[in-house]
Amino acid sequence: MMNEVMKTILHRRSFRRFEDRQIEESALQEILQAGLYAPSAGGRQSVIFAVCQDREVNERLGKIKRANSHPRMATATSYVSKEQPSIADDPKLLNAFYDAPTVITLFAPKNFLFSVDDCAVAAENMMLMADSLGIGSCYIGQGWMAFADSYGQDVLRQWEIPVTHYAVMQLILGYPREEDRHPSAKPRKERRVLRF
Numbered sequence: 173m174m175n176e177v178m179k180t181i182l183h184r185r186s187f188r189r190f191e192d193r194q195i196e197e198s199a200l201q202e203i204l205q206a207g208l209y210a211p212s213a214g215g216r217q218s219v220i221f222a223v224c225q226d227r228e229v230n231e232r233l234g235k236i237k238r239a240n241s242h243p244r245m246a247t248a249t250s251y252v253s254k255e256q257p258s259i260a261d262d263p264k265l266l267n268a269f270y271d272a273p274t275v276i277t278l279f280a281p282k283n284f285l286f287s288v289d290d291c292a293v294a295a296e297n298m299m300l301m302a303d304s305l306g307i308g309s310c311y312i313g314q315g316w317m318a319f320a321d322s323y324g325q326d327v328l329r330q331w332e333i334p335v336t337h338y339a340v341m342q343l344i345l346g347y348p349r350e351e352d353r354h355p356s357a358k359p360r361k362e363r364r365v366l367r368f
């Protein structure tokens with residue numbers, strides 16, 4: 173019988189298509205708990221998790237992020253996902269948060285060497301927890317680009333994000349659509365493990 177953690181690791185995929193309904197509050201709490209208990213460099217726990225479930229705000233920030241992104245467009249042989257297309261796969265997608273009902277921005281200190289690492293490990297904990305609760309998630313990199321205009325700057329002030337922190341990335345969450353099947357993983361590239 174396969175270990176439960178391994179089952180979740182193998183089952184987790186990135187989702188970019190979601191049902192309209194909001195995720196359960198109890199599930200959100202568990203996902204946040206998974207992030208709060210992630211390792212952090214020096215045990216400093218400096219990541220701030222800003223949860224936004226306001227659809228209008230999420231849409232506006234996602235569109236700012238998309239407008240500031242210059243994704244390399246997919247080709248027949250090079251693509252991100254055929255089942256859950258990304259903005260690099262489909263130029264018609266105008267929202268870099270894919271209309272997800274919940275968007276969590278992870279902020280971390282600007283002058284700290286391990287800010288990105290801290291956010292990435294917290295995000296992975298949260299994505300695995302989300303998967304185990306039947307919630308789809310996707311890691312969205314370069315989080316600061318969502319705040320790269322005056323509207324974004326207003327949101328940062330409204331959220332009272334300390335000026336010492338910047339948006340490292342977003343984690344988007346929502347229920348997978350019933351009509352979509354669970355995405356498959358691309359085959360793993362070979363010769364990535366070296367043994368000595």
Ligand SMILES: Cc1cc2nc3c(=O)[nH]c(=O)nc-3n(C[C@H](O)[C@H](O)[C@H](O)COP(=O)(O)O)c2cc1C
Pocket residue numbers: 184185186187188252253258259310311312313314355357
């Ligand atoms: C650091 C990082 C940044 C990512 N940024 C984005 C992004 O901006 N937009 C997006 O749609 N997916 C993003 N992804 C998700 C990847 O595209 C996805 O993990 C990859 O295609 C593998 O698919 P899987 O997660 O289903 O295994 C990011 C993933 C990582 C680890």
